[in-house]
Amino acid sequence: MNKYSIIIKVYEAGSISKAAAQSSYSQSAVSQVIASVENELGFPLFKRLKTGVVLTEEGKMILPAFQNIAREESNIRQMALSITGICEGRISIGAIPGVGRQWLPDIIKGFSVNYPKVSYDL
Template identity: 35%
Template structure:
């Protein structure tokens, strides 16, 4: 097998189609099909299941994919290192992020980074905490944003303390005229909740205070959650970073005692990243690391 065959395999995986992969690589469909067939013959097992909807990985291929990603990432690292030795700063970096970081931070990160390193391209992968963890472990992305509590056994550099807030419908009746809500005030409320893979820090909050969550809405993104709150389906807990530019009419209260999540930047091994990835890693740390998390 050759590096080209690995690249063809990965492109078919990314596009879910032999035809789309051939168009992306500027190869004929028969050349792509022949490369995959040759790999399958050499490996002794099928890599893809073909159907009218496209192609999907076999179980054998799913186990093989992280190793092929590692080979391709190593090749990219080598190319970047050679460019660096020749006085050039080129390359491609894949960055994983969750929703609120994607909307609040990523545009500024890309813009400021490109001003310094115009020949380094950044690919953005947005998903849940679980998605980003999986992408980092399997080599799909070079580095990714996570909350410290969702990183598991991945190494992570803490960057930013993001306070948790209570979001309620307009006209919500609360005790007193304080600018905060207490745990007891929200204990028996109906909540709009997200899946734990999307909202691990909020579920940790629920467990910490033994809140028995009653919910008729189970959504998967921040904006939908707040839309449901604005429509009177319940209340929710949201990180402050999410609430910067919300188009819905809701009231926001701080929580007493205060709680927060820690946003961090994770990579399998930050010391052995490709040069372009290392530059982006350091750029992000310099932009967002605060003394509050040290």
């Protein structure tokens, strides 16, 4: 996750600690990312409140650019995976009990060997 995605996550969560928990980062690491970007830009992105954080006026103005950067980075990652033939993502699998017990374990095992970066929900 890049620094812009972290800032977007904080905005969406309305809280540094919630965004940190959702992203599997420490609260300190997320705060450092925000401070680094604020320092780089020369203005604060968030107002710290007792109940969480909200974007400053400057933060509101620059958020769409952060969203575009995060979206384009995701597109680049997907293109690179497509070029290299590596598939990743998450799929959901449903089956009737007989098929689920009899055939699905072998199918999932083979699939997992061929596509290790694809996770699944049964």
